[in-house]
Amino acid sequence: xxFGYIDRSCYLNLNFITVSNKIKEFRDYRSMMNDRxxxxxxxxxxxxxxxxxxxYMDGALTIKTKEMLGLVASMVLRCDDCVxxxxxxxxxxxxxxxxxxxxxxxxxxxxxxxxxxxxxRALEYWEELLVFKEL
Amino acid sequence: xxFGYIDRSCYLNLNFITVSNKIKEFRDYRSMMNDRxxxxxxxxxxxxxxxxxxxYMDGALTIKTKEMLGLVASMVLRCDDCVxxxxxxxxxxxxxxxxxxxxxxxxxxxxxxxxxxxxxRALEYWEELLVFKEL
Amino acid sequence: xxFGYIDRSCYLNLNFITVSNKIKEFRDYRSMMNDRxxxxxxxxxxxxxxxxxxxYMDGALTIKTKEMLGLVASMVLRCDDCVxxxxxxxxxxxxxxxxxxxxxxxxxxxxxxxxxxxxxRALEYWEELLVFKEL
Amino acid sequence: xxFGYIDRSCYLNLNFITVSNKIKEFRDYRSMMNDRxxxxxxxxxxxxxxxxxxxYMDGALTIKTKEMLGLVASMVLRCDDCVxxxxxxxxxxxxxxxxxxxxxxxxxxxxxxxxxxxxxRALEYWEELLVFKEL
Amino acid sequence: xxFGYIDRSCYLNLNFITVSNKIKEFRDYRSMMNDRxxxxxxxxxxxxxxxxxxxYMDGALTIKTKEMLGLVASMVLRCDDCVxxxxxxxxxxxxxxxxxxxxxxxxxxxxxxxxxxxxxRALEYWEELLVFKEL
Amino acid sequence: xxFGYIDRSCYLNLNFITVSNKIKEFRDYRSMMNDRxxxxxxxxxxxxxxxxxxxYMDGALTIKTKEMLGLVASMVLRCDDCVxxxxxxxxxxxxxxxxxxxxxxxxxxxxxxxxxxxxxRALEYWEELLVFKEL
Numbered sequence: 001x002x003f004g005y006i007d008r009s010c011y012l013n014l015n016f017i018t019v020s021n022k023i024k025e026f027r028d029y030r031s032m033m034n035d036r037x038x039x040x041x042x043x044x045x046x047x048x049x050x051x052x053x054x055x056y057m058d059g060a061l062t063i064k065t066k067e068m069l070g071l072v073a074s075m076v077l078r079c080d081d082c083v084x085x086x087x088x089x090x091x092x093x094x095x096x097x098x099x100x101x102x103x104x105x106x107x108x109x110x111x112x113x114x115x116x117x118x119x120x121r122a123l124e125y126w127e128e129l130l131v132f133k134e135l
Numbered sequence: 136x137x138f139g140y141i142d143r144s145c146y147l148n149l150n151f152i153t154v155s156n157k158i159k160e161f162r163d164y165r166s167m168m169n170d171r172x173x174x175x176x177x178x179x180x181x182x183x184x185x186x187x188x189x190x191y192m193d194g195a196l197t198i199k200t201k202e203m204l205g206l207v208a209s210m211v212l213r214c215d216d217c218v219x220x221x222x223x224x225x226x227x228x229x230x231x232x233x234x235x236x237x238x239x240x241x242x243x244x245x246x247x248x249x250x251x252x253x254x255x256r257a258l259e260y261w262e263e264l265l266v267f268k269e270l
Numbered sequence: 271x272x273f274g275y276i277d278r279s280c281y282l283n284l285n286f287i288t289v290s291n292k293i294k295e296f297r298d299y300r301s302m303m304n305d306r307x308x309x310x311x312x313x314x315x316x317x318x319x320x321x322x323x324x325x326y327m328d329g330a331l332t333i334k335t336k337e338m339l340g341l342v343a344s345m346v347l348r349c350d351d352c353v354x355x356x357x358x359x360x361x362x363x364x365x366x367x368x369x370x371x372x373x374x375x376x377x378x379x380x381x382x383x384x385x386x387x388x389x390x391r392a393l394e395y396w397e398e399l400l401v402f403k404e405l
Numbered sequence: 406x407x408f409g410y411i412d413r414s415c416y417l418n419l420n421f422i423t424v425s426n427k428i429k430e431f432r433d434y435r436s437m438m439n440d441r442x443x444x445x446x447x448x449x450x451x452x453x454x455x456x457x458x459x460x461y462m463d464g465a466l467t468i469k470t471k472e473m474l475g476l477v478a479s480m481v482l483r484c485d486d487c488v489x490x491x492x493x494x495x496x497x498x499x500x501x502x503x504x505x506x507x508x509x510x511x512x513x514x515x516x517x518x519x520x521x522x523x524x525x526r527a528l529e530y531w532e533e534l535l536v537f538k539e540l
Numbered sequence: 541x542x543f544g545y546i547d548r549s550c551y552l553n554l555n556f557i558t559v560s561n562k563i564k565e566f567r568d569y570r571s572m573m574n575d576r577x578x579x580x581x582x583x584x585x586x587x588x589x590x591x592x593x594x595x596y597m598d599g600a601l602t603i604k605t606k607e608m609l610g611l612v613a614s615m616v617l618r619c620d621d622c623v624x625x626x627x628x629x630x631x632x633x634x635x636x637x638x639x640x641x642x643x644x645x646x647x648x649x650x651x652x653x654x655x656x657x658x659x660x661r662a663l664e665y666w667e668e669l670l671v672f673k674e675l
Numbered sequence: 676x677x678f679g680y681i682d683r684s685c686y687l688n689l690n691f692i693t694v695s696n697k698i699k700e701f702r703d704y705r706s707m708m709n710d711r712x713x714x715x716x717x718x719x720x721x722x723x724x725x726x727x728x729x730x731y732m733d734g735a736l737t738i739k740t741k742e743m744l745g746l747v748a749s750m751v752l753r754c755d756d757c758v759x760x761x762x763x764x765x766x767x768x769x770x771x772x773x774x775x776x777x778x779x780x781x782x783x784x785x786x787x788x789x790x791x792x793x794x795x796r797a798l799e800y801w802e803e804l805l806v807f808k809e810l
Contacts (some may be wrong), residue, residue, distance in 0.1 A: 113654025247517030382787025
């Protein structure tokens with residue numbers, strides 16, 4: 001694994017807490033606000049949340065493929081939080097870094113250079129997920 | 136009113152300053168930068184700012200309805216600052232939380248799950264406006 | 271009602287068949303393709319169609335208000351077919367031309383001049399709905 | 406295969422020429438205008454066209470997966486011509502109708518109901534590709 | 541000038557009426573519907589139309605530069621009618637074909653391959669404007 | 676130069692480090708993550724990065740004009756990081772504040788009031804570039 005100009009052991013020593021914090025922060029905020037949204041008991045929104053979960057279940061296509069579809073769609077629509085979510089799911093479903101990079105490539109070609117800043121943040125999050133897994 | 140897993144009195148005690156700060160920060164930055172933009176004396180931009188204000192005035196539709204239209208448009212276009220602004224105006228014009236949730240529902244159905252992260256931030260801001268009002 | 275430079279009786283005489291055909295064509299294609307989509311039995315899509323219908327039902331907000339929300343959201347997202355659909359529903363729910371114009375105004379201010387071409391097509395369809403109703 | 410309310414043999418007898426014409430028309434216009442664009446000798450555009458082709462080549466992900474990624478990205482960005490192109494490539498790469506429907510499902514959930522009109526046109530084109538193949 | 545596979549004299553003989561019709565059709569519909577919109581007397585929309593005209597007037601930047609800015613903005617936002625309008629203005633303001641192609645190149649790189657179908661239609665319209673001028 | 680309600684000398688005294696830090700932070704993150712992206716050796720992405728650089732080179736249009744085209748395209752697509760990048764390039768290529776304001780005006784008229792929050796951040800960054808240059 002490559003961490004820019006930073007030697008790896010150093011990176012882990014200095015930044016380990018930050019790394020896991022970044023992932024934790026995203027997950028905590030997401031889950032806290034989802035709870036607060038669902039607590040409002042709006043039927044349409046509750047059913048949409050439900051449907052969202054069902055969309056990525058195993059079917060004619062595998063979960064892995066569907067999560068990559070969700071990832072590329074989130075990237076071209078430039079939704080950083082959606083990208084993070086699907087990166088987590090891709091990671092859980094054994095998508096490799098080379099595969100993620102090819103999803104990024106499709107997103108950047110279809111959506112243009114405005115997707116590049118999102119690709120920067122996406123790769124950063126992806127590499128944090130990799131570090132997190134290995135520990 | 137519901138604040139996730141946090142007991143209300145505790146929330147108020149611990150977070151009151153943060154709560155008003157968040158709203159204050161948005162308003163201060165918005166108004167400071169609007170002043171700096173207008174100071175540049177670009178006629179087109181000045182007139183657009185003016186026109187923007189006129190758009191939400193009482194007419195065939197009430198201000199309340201127009202602010203909800205502005206809110207849903209801002210949500211599907213995924214402009215967090217615009218959402219905050221229209222939430223403030225909805226709040227001033229007696230839109231209830233149930234009504235806001237139905238505006239969110241339309242936005243999420245029309246615009247899809249990429250609107251969800253904006254809904255999280257929107258509900259958070261809305262609930263801060265409610266706390267702020269009650270104090 | 272105003273039809274540009276065309277005298278009304280003349281408009282009706284010359285164009286009546288075209289007018290109703292335009293509305294009919296939109297409805298027929300929409301309903302034929304919806305049937306073909308639903309016939310594929312994809313559970314997620316079937317439930318989304320269902321949920322879409324529920325979104326615009328009476329609740330904290332009236333159907334009329336919700337249809338105007340759907341209309342403005344469709345306009346800023348520049349989906350002509352969605353605009354037509356919500357114009358039909360607005361028309362069924364007694365939205366007046368002045369009210370429709372104020373929805374258009376919000377859409378054009380929030381979404382910019384790229385919304386103008388969609389406003390042209392929207393007004394054309396709206397006026398056909400008005401003629402159609404009166405006959 | 407299902408063709409709405411139209412009996413299949415009848416569909417083929419009556420509409421065969423239309424069917425192949427629709428596909429032919431898209432391909433002919435696309436290829437004629439691509440030629441005219443490339444004839445202008447703008448280096449950036451020529452290299453982008455080239456790069457576009459390379460994006461969907463076999464790599465860590467299969468062509469089939471990449472074409473589905475291209476399809477879902479085109480759908481959420483609501484580019485009908487891009488959708489048609491990727492449907493052709495999906496069809497060439499043995500994507501089944503059930504798989505295509507699951508790609509459509511992801512696109513509709515992520516991108517919302519504004520994707521539905523594009524789904525109608527996409528399914529229509531897909532079914533023409535199927536008829537075309539079988540003949 | 542290059543017309544794909546079609547010999548020029550032949551193109552002019554066969555298609556001259558079509559060529560001018562295409563431009564005429566766009567202009568006529570645009571101007572008819574603008575009149576019908578303005579006749580509704582919605583103040584916000586009337587002032588926005590006005591402001592739109594003022595935006596492209598001579599200032600710190602020339603009209604020519606501003607029209608190219610309007611063109612690239614319309615292309616990345618994928619508004620074919622806006623593209624046609626700014627192509628006409630670019631043409632009136634002596635933008636050359638090489639310059640137009642460089643505007644297209646920026647649009648395609650920033651906005652990605654979903655801009656390509658709009659580039660096809662844009663170049664077609666541009667070349668019709670060139671033929672129209674020369675006659 | 677105008678800095679809202681803050682007297683200039685005071686601004687420089689108190690905020691000089693922040694000012695340069697903001698620009699430095701953007702540049703550092705951008706260049707660090709670009710390096711990490713390129714290190715993944717995805718050919719399509721590497722060539723797209725390359726092509727992106729070539730797009731803004733001198734040609735039929737000057738670099739200055741092309742950078743303004745890139746700026747307006749980034750603004751209407753509402754990509755803050757892309758806006759910052761093109762503001763830096765505009766600044767390097769002697770675009771004046773009045774010219775930048777006219778680019779902003781086109782962006783706000785074409786893209787609507789959802790562009791305003793991006794205009795706020797853009798002007799803030801632009802004025803930091805001006806301060807930075809003068810020191």
